Amino acid sequence: AKQDGRSCARFFEPEMDRQLRERRQLEQKLRDAVQFQRFTLHFQPLIKSDSRQVCAFEALLRWQDPELGLILPDRFIPLAEETGLIRPIGDWVLIEACRQAQLWPSDIRVAVNVSPVQFRTGRVPESVARAIYSSGLEPSRLEIEITESVLLSDDSNTLDQLNEIKELGVRVVLDDFGTGYSSLSYLRRFAFDKLKMDKSFVQEIHESGVLAIVRTVAKLGECLGIETTAEGIETEEQARCVREEGFTQIQGYLYGKPLPAEELDTAFQLGQYH
Numbered sequence: 001a002k003q004d005g006r007s008c009a010r011f012f013e014p015e016m017d018r019q020l021r022e023r024r025q026l027e028q029k030l031r032d033a034v035q036f037q038r039f040t041l042h043f044q045p046l047i048k049s050d051s052r053q054v055c056a057f058e059a060l061l062r063w064q065d066p067e068l069g070l071i072l073p074d075r076f077i078p079l080a081e082e083t084g085l086i087r088p089i090g091d092w093v094l095i096e097a098c099r100q101a102q103l104w105p106s107d108i109r110v111a112v113n114v115s116p117v118q119f120r121t122g123r124v125p126e127s128v129a130r131a132i133y134s135s136g137l138e139p140s141r142l143e144i145e146i147t148e149s150v151l152l153s154d155d156s157n158t159l160d161q162l163n164e165i166k167e168l169g170v171r172v173v174l175d176d177f178g179t180g181y182s183s184l185s186y187l188r189r190f191a192f193d194k195l196k197m198d199k200s201f202v203q204e205i206h207e208s209g210v211l212a213i214v215r216t217v218a219k220l221g222e223c224l225g226i227e228t229t230a231e232g233i234e235t236e237e238q239a240r241c242v243r244e245e246g247f248t249q250i251q252g253y254l255y256g257k258p259l260p261a262e263e264l265d266t267a268f269q270l271g272q273y274h
């Protein structure tokens with residue numbers, strides 16, 4: 001048996017070695033990126049259903065590596081979470097997003113994604129407060145987007161932090177709504193200011209039963225008296241559908257892909273308000 005185990009280990013070793021080496025390389029590059037400030041934010045518009053005006057931009061993190069090029073968050077956020085680097089990165093995102101938003105017309109908000117790990121291993125309210133004070137941004141213009149997994153563990157620590165963020169006057173949004181294990185129970189535990197329906201529902205809207213769910217999410221937001229965003233809208237037909245169902249905000253490639261801050265002015269005529 002011992003012999004078997006060893007030959008098995010030998011068979012997998014090169015592949016595991018490679019994966020481990022790649023991970024260590026990426027981790028080192030991520031540390032460099034934090035040290036040398038190689039992150040940028042792209043911004044994607046959220047459109048009000050009734051007025052069809054831009055009401056907010058969501059900040060989406062990008063990593064520019066000299067060798068690897070532009071790296072999307074799905075590739076490095078998990079690593080940043082495992083290594084704790086998500087805390088300095090997340091603090092930078094908050095400060096930079098608020099600094100940019102301060103340059104926009106005052107009726108446009110900014111939405112920032114915050115990882116559950118930032119809540120579990122640090123203190124988010126302090127980071128939010130610092131970003132607000134350093135930028136001078138009106139707190140009600142900042143939205144913190146969290147996913148349902150933030151409330152998975154039953155600890156009061158995260159809930160306390162969410163309440164503290166709300167006390168600052170900052171809005172708290174439940175992102176990717178409908179994908180968690182007990183979506184409805186989370187709504188009882190915290191008074192979110194907005195529900196963002198996960199984009200998989202829009203993408204599968206033609207499948208049996210999905211339209212009923214979409215309709216129910218819009219209705220749920222209406223009954224709770226809070227806003228609802230449908231994200232991942234790529235076609236006119238999808239836009240018409242979620243608008244008809246009652247979503248108060250729409251977001252997706254149809255209205256704009258995430259863009260660097262310098263390009264927002266030209267793309268969305270923000271200057272006309274100044």
Ligand code: C2E
Nearest residue numbers: 060061072073074093113114115232233234252253254258
């Ligand atoms: P998310 O918060 O659900 O963000 C929406 C993602 O969908 C973004 O991907 C966005 O570019 C993409 N998207 C927008 N419109 C459309 C559309 O019409 N169709 C399709 N197919 N996709 C669309 P992105 O920028 O790659 O970000 C992926 C995820 O990474 C985000 O999902 C969020 O969970 C995370 N993330 C991004 N920035 C940050 C950050 O600053 N901090 C943390 N903790 N997480 C972040």
Ligand code: CA
Nearest residue numbers: 058113145175
């Ligand atoms: Ca989000």
Ligand code: CA
Nearest residue numbers: 175176198231
């Ligand atoms: Ca989402």
Ligand code: CA
Nearest residue numbers: 147175176198
């Ligand atoms: Ca997501």
